[in-house]
Each structure stands twice: as structure tokens, then as C-alpha cells.
Amino acid sequence: xSTTDTDTAAGKEAGTPPEGGATAExxxxxxxxSQLSTAPAEEINIPSLGPLGWARWFxxxxxxxxxxxxxxxxxxxATIPGSLVPQTSIDQLxxxxxxxxxxxxxxxxxxxxLFHVYSSVWFSAIYLLLFIxxxxxxxxxxxxxVGQLRxxxxxxxxxxxRLPAYTTWRSxxxxxQVLAAARKIMKGxxxxxxxxxxxxAAEKGYLREVGNLLFxxxxxxxxxxxxxxxxxxxxxxxxxxxxxxxxxxLTQYDDIKTGQLFNSDDLxxxxxxxDRFTATYERSGPQMRTPRTFRxxxxxWDGAEGASRKTSIEVNxxxxxxGYKVFLLNHGYSPVVTIxxxxxxxxxxxxxxxxxxxGANLTESMxxxxxxxxxxxGKKDQxxxxxxxxxxxxxxQGMFSVFPALDNPTLVLTAYHGSLGVxxxxxxxxxxxxxxxxxxxxxxxxxxxxxxALSVGDTMKLPNGAGTLSFDGVKEWASFQIxxxxxxxxxxxxxxxxxxxxxxxxxIQRRRVWVRAVTGDDxxxxxxxxxxxxSEYAKLPEELADLAVRLQADAPPAPExxxxxxxxxxxxxxxxxxxxxxxxxxxxxxxxSDTADPADPAEGARA
Numbered sequence: 240x241s242t243t244d245t246d247t248a249a250g251k252e253a254g255t256p257p258e259g260g261a262t263a264e265x266x267x268x269x270x271x272x273s274q275l276s277t278a279p280a281e282e283i284n285i286p287s288l289g290p291l292g293w294a295r296w297f298x299x300x301x302x303x304x305x306x307x308x309x310x311x312x313x314x315x316x317a318t319i320p321g322s323l324v325p326q327t328s329i330d331q332l333x334x335x336x337x338x339x340x341x342x343x344x345x346x347x348x349x350x351x352x353l354f355h356v357y358s359s360v361w362f363s364a365i366y367l368l369l370f371i372x373x374x375x376x377x378x379x380x381x382x383x384x385v386g387q388l389r390x391x392x393x394x395x396x397x398x399x400x401r402l403p404a405y406t407t408w409r410s411x412x413x414x415x416q417v418l419a420a421a422r423k424i425m426k427g428x429x430x431x432x433x434x435x436x437x438x439x440a441a442e443k444g445y446l447r448e449v450g451n452l453l454f455x456x457x458x459x460x461x462x463x464x465x466x467x468x469x470x471x472x473x474x475x476x477x478x479x480x481x482x483x484x485x486x487x488x489l490t491q492y493d494d495i496k497t498g499q500l501f502n503s504d505d506l507x508x509x510x511x512x513x514d515r516f517t518a519t520y521e522r523s524g525p526q527m528r529t530p531r532t533f534r535x536x537x538x539x540w541d542g543a544e545g546a547s548r549k550t551s552i553e554v555n556x557x558x559x560x561x562g563y564k565v566f567l568l569n570h571g572y573s574p575v576v577t578i579x580x581x582x583x584x585x586x587x588x589x590x591x592x593x594x595x596x597x598g599a600n601l602t603e604s605m606x607x608x609x610x611x612x613x614x615x616x617g618k619k620d621q622x623x624x625x626x627x628x629x630x631x632x633x634x635x636q637g638m639f640s641v642f643p644a645l646d647n648p649t650l651v652l653t654a655y656h657g658s659l660g661v662x663x664x665x666x667x668x669x670x671x672x673x674x675x676x677x678x679x680x681x682x683x684x685x686x687x688x689x690x691x692a693l694s695v696g697d698t699m700k701l702p703n704g705a706g707t708l709s710f711d712g713v714k715e716w717a718s719f720q721i722x723x724x725x726x727x728x729x730x731x732x733x734x735x736x737x738x739x740x741x742x743x744x745x746x747i748q749r750r751r752v753w754v755r756a757v758t759g760d761d762x763x764x765x766x767x768x769x770x771x772x773x774s775e776y777a778k779l780p781e782e783l784a785d786l787a788v789r790l791q792a793d794a795p796p797a798p799e800x801x802x803x804x805x806x807x808x809x810x811x812x813x814x815x816x817x818x819x820x821x822x823x824x825x826x827x828x829x830x831x832s833d834t835a836d837p838a839d840p841a842e843g844a845r846a
Contacts, residue, residue, distance in 0.1 A: 302375030310369040317365055321356035328355060328496060370462050377455050384448050395438035395753035399769035404783045409763040410794040417756035417766055420793035424786060438755040450743020453736055460733035468726030472498040480573045480590045480716040484512035507561035511539035516715040518570055520643055528599050528643055535567050535717045562723055569718035571595050571603060574628050574650050575711040581615035581704055590714045593628050594670040600640040603628040606672045608659050615704040621659045625672045626652035650710050653690040654680045654701055749773040752786065763797045
């Protein structure tokens with residue numbers, strides 16, 4: 240049985256809701272508010288028991304926005320152990336040192352996979368669930384939004400006075416003229432407007448939902464980009480001395496870390512040569528020894544037959560080539576030496592790279608190994624040198640440099656002979672000398688250990704005619720990091736799109752405006768305007784007032800009627816004040832009754 244307006248009014252007076260549990264006004268307002276958002280409707284129906292019902296329930300929970308936000312929070316929390324605990328994919332030596340210092344925690348951390356967080360099972364599970372949740376949430380909302388774009392705004396509610404922003408006036412313009420002017424104004428203000436009966440329905444702010452969808456799509460792009468960067472990444476380092484070069488092949492890397500899907504054939508063919516390294520330092524004041532110039536001048540080429548070009552690499556100004564970035568990391572010195580054996584033959588000549596042991600003043604530990612060596616009698620032997628290189632040596636300050644620049648370069652070495660241990664096939668560090676099977680040279684007295692401090696141009700003669708070592712000069716070396724992450728550009732685009740989408744969803748408000756124009760009992764046109772926002776929109780009344788002012792240019796308010804001196808009654812005021820506010824004592828049918836419909840066109844001015 241249908242419910243009439245009279246029944247509804249009676250039900251309201253009696254305090255009991257009509258059939259259906261909601262008043263007609265509430266149902267009309269609900270229809271006006273419908274489809275202002277693409278958020279899925281909350282369902283409280285409990286699924287039936289069984290695999291299909293539980294699967295449906297689990298999918299609805301996984302694709303809900305609250306679960307997506309929870310997974311995003313869990314993903315953020317999951318990255319904390321990766322920042323606090325050393326990771327095998329970043330620094331294996333730090334992991335080994337941590338394990339040696341924490342023998343009790345190490346087994347627990349290994350079971351929890353805390354030494355390789357980003358490839359662990361639990362991190363991957365959170366990552367994949369978030370990915371699926373976002374897709375399952377975005378796809379239906381996108382289709383729903385497309386359907387809203389193809390549909391029209393709903394018709395005007397019968398009682399527009401119920402809406403949060405409302406205004407009305409009477410005009411002598413024809414209703415058709417008012418509606419045509421309203422539609423023109425709405426379209427001029429970029430509203431989607433169409434005529435529906437005696438009203439014009441308009442809607443604006445669709446970019447809010449576009450921004451919301453863009454934000455979530457950007458999150459997916461970020462997830463995919465991060466995954467691609469980890470699966471196909473290439474990150475390694477190489478130390479290059481002035482005059483030397485680097486080509487992008489596995490053998491040229493001092494150390495390299497790659498993703499699980501990396502293939503050596505994917506390495507782009509490029510290379511560079513270090514022409515010159517320039518470093519200057521602050522010589523006084525609180526910032527003494529601070530680098531002022533730190534630049535590597537290189538010649539690079541892109542492709543096997545690419546033309547050579549010159550450029551400079553500085554800190555935070557990497558060389559970008561073939562999708563790779565070459566960063567300048569560190570700097571040091573390579574003393575140039577010439578070693579002759581006991582027969583006078585050159586057995587080694589060139590720069591020797593040292594291991595920095597003093598980051599501020601660039602003191603370096605030096606090791607030189609000569610496996611093919613002959614003494615003065617022509618007998619095969621192996622010889623090794625160990626010591627330090629000091630860019631600026633002050634004898635009274637000990638065996639450490641006092642300044643990082645080459646003010647007084649000094650090479651301090653002692654010599655050993657015997658077996659270097661390189662013939663056993665076991666790999667050795669070039670920065671360490673195994674002296675377990677070697678003997679140190681002695682001075683002529685047979686007791687004092689042999690050692691020399693050499694300046695540039697000096698020559699050290701080994702005892703008993705065993706050979707010489709000449710300190711010819713100093714070259715500089717630079718350490719470079721070569722990094723390739725294919726997801727970097729996608730991550731940047733995703734981050735920018737996410738910010739744009741978030742700004743749109745926060746600052747753009749979706750709202751609807753209705754304009755109704757009908758002929759009143761007195762022959763004038765009753766114009767009603769009302770607005771409704773997606774959420775609390777403080778500027779909605781202001782915007783509605785601006786639209787009303789524009790519409791009044793085509794539908795000006797009717798002039799106020801003069802009071803009738805005989806009857807003493809006043810006509811309806813232009814401001815919208817009716818007989819409800821100034822009730823007449825006359826009991827004629829024109830008087831407002833207690834049950835008058837405030838949304839009735841004839842009563843619109845009184846509402």
C-alpha cells in the first residue's frame with residue numbers, strides 16, 4: 240500500500256515512521272545524495288557458510304579501503320627492521336660483523352629473515368596483498384565512476400527546503416525563460432546541467448573522484464616500480480685511477496649486486512675514462528680539511544661505437560648514460576712506483592692503490608706484491624712491500640698524514656721476501672699481505688728491520704742487492720658507484736601523480752545544484768535554488784548565492800506589492816517572507832494552513 244503525503248504528515252505528527260522505516264523526505268534526500276561518491280556501499284549481509292561464501296567474504300574484506308590502509312601501514316612498519324638490521328643485499332661484511340657480535344640474536348634473526356627483509360616471505364606477502372587489494376578496490380570504483388559520467392544528475396527533490404543550501408524568490412520572467420537562463424549559467428560555470436521537468440539539475444566536481452582514483456592507481460604504479468627496481472637492478476662500484484677507465488661488464492666491477500631476474504646480457508654497452516681528479520680543501524678555520532672542490536673529469540662513450548664526450552662528475556651530480564647513473568663516491572691517491580729485481584729487470588711499474596685508514600687526512604695502507612721476482616743470483620723468489628702513504632707527512636707528528644692535500648707526499652715501506660701464498664689458488668685481498676711464510680729484510684747489521692721513507696724521486700735499495708723500488712710520482716683515484724634501477728622513472732611518475740590525485744581529492748568538492756521555476760498562485764514565477772555537497776562544503780552557500788545573483792539578471796525579483804488600504808493585508812514579499820511568517824487573520828483559502836506543503840510550488844516563497 241502506498242503512502243500519501245497526508246499519511247506522511249500524519250505519521251510525523253504522531254511520531255511514528257511511515258511504512259518502509261523512512262519518511263518520504265528522507266528517501267528523496269537519499270536519492271539526491273546518491274552516486275556522489277564511488278566508494279562501495281557497506282554491506283552487512285553475512286555470507287552463507289561454505290567455501291564460496293567465505294571466499295566472497297574474504298575478497299570483500301581484502302578489497303575494502305580500510306584493509307588497504309591497514310596493509311599500507313603494515314608495509315611501512317615492515318621496512319623498519321630493514322633499516323635497523325644490516326642487510327645481506329647491501330653490505331655482507333656488516334652482516335657478518337653483526338652476527339659475530341650477537342651470537343644469541345643471530346639464530347632468531349635468521350629464522351625471522353631479518354637479514355634479508357625485502358626478499359622475506361612475510362614482507363612479500365604484505366606487498367602482494369596490498370597490490371591485490373588496491374586493484375580489487377580500484378577496478379569496480381572505476382567502472383562505477385564511468386557509469387556516473389555517462390548518467391545524468393538526479394531530478395530535483397520535491398521539497399528542496401530540506402537541502403543544506405536553499406534560496407527562493409518570485410520573478411515576472413516566464414518559467415521556461417528562467418530554466419533556459421539557469422541552464423546556460425550552469426554550463427558557463429562548467430556544471431553538467433540538463434532540464435528535468437520543471438527544474439534544471441546540475442552537477443560539478445567530478446575531478447574529485449578522478450583525483451581519488453589517480454591516487455590509488457599511482458600507489459599501484461609505485462609498487463610495480465619498486466618491484467621492478469629490485470628484480471632487475473644492477474648496483475656496483477669500481478675504483479679508477481687517473482688515466483684508467485671502466486667499461487660496463489661484470490669483470491670491471493669491484494663488487495656488484497643484482498636483482499633476481501638480472502641477466503648479464505642486459506648490461507648496456509658504455510664506458511668512461513678518468514682524465515683528471517681535482518680536489519681542494521679548506522686550510523684554516525673550523526671547517527679545515529673540508530673539501531671545496533671534488534670533481535672527476537671524464538671522457539665517456541655510449542655504445543660500442545659511440546662518440547666520445549667529455550664531462551665532469553661531482554657529488555650529487557652523477558653522469559646519466561643509457562639508463563645508468565654513475566655517482567662519485569670517494570677519492571684517494573695511487574703512488575706510482577717502479578720495482579726492479581736483483582738482475583735489474585723491471586718487474587712492476589705503475590700506480591698502486593692504497594686502502595684509506597684515515598678519512599680526514601687520507602692516510603693509506605699500502606701493499607705491493609711481486610710474485611715473479613729473481614734475486615741477484617737469478618733465483619726465483621717472491622717479494623712484498625707493506626707500509627703507508629702519507630699525502631702530507633710531518634715527521635714529528637708520527638706515521639699519519641696531517642692534511643689531505645699533496646703538500647709533502649711520503650711513501651713509507653718495509654720489504655719482505657719468501658712465499659706470498661698466491662700459488663695455492665686461494666683468493667687474497669690486494670690490500671693485505673700474508674707474512675706467515677715470509678721474512679723481513681734486515682739492515683746490514685743483520686738485526687735492525689729494514690724500512691724506508693721515500694719522497695717523490697727517491698729510490699729504495701734492498702739489502703744484499705735484492706733490487707730497488709723507485710717512487711716516481713702520485714696519481715689520484717676515484718671510486719664510482721654505477722647504479723641501474725629500471726623502476727626509478729615509474730616511481731617518480733607515480734609519486735607526482737599521487738600528489739596531484741591527493742590534492743584533487745582533498746581540495747575539489749563534488750556538489751549538485753537544482754533550479755526550479757513554476758508559476759505561483761499570484762501569476763508570478765516562483766524560483767527555487769538548492770545545493771547539496773558530497774561532504775561538508777563551507778563554500779556551498781556562497782556558491783549558490785553567486786549563482787542566484789547571476790540568475791537574477793535574467794529573472795529579476797518581482798517588485799513588492801503595496802499594501803491594500805481597505806483590507807489591511809500585504810502581498811507576498813520579494814524576500815520570500817510568506818503567510819507562514821506573517822499569518823493573516825483572514826480565514827480565506829489563501830491563508831496558509833498548518834499542513835501546507837513547504838515544498839509545494841505555490842508555497843515555495845513561504846518555506
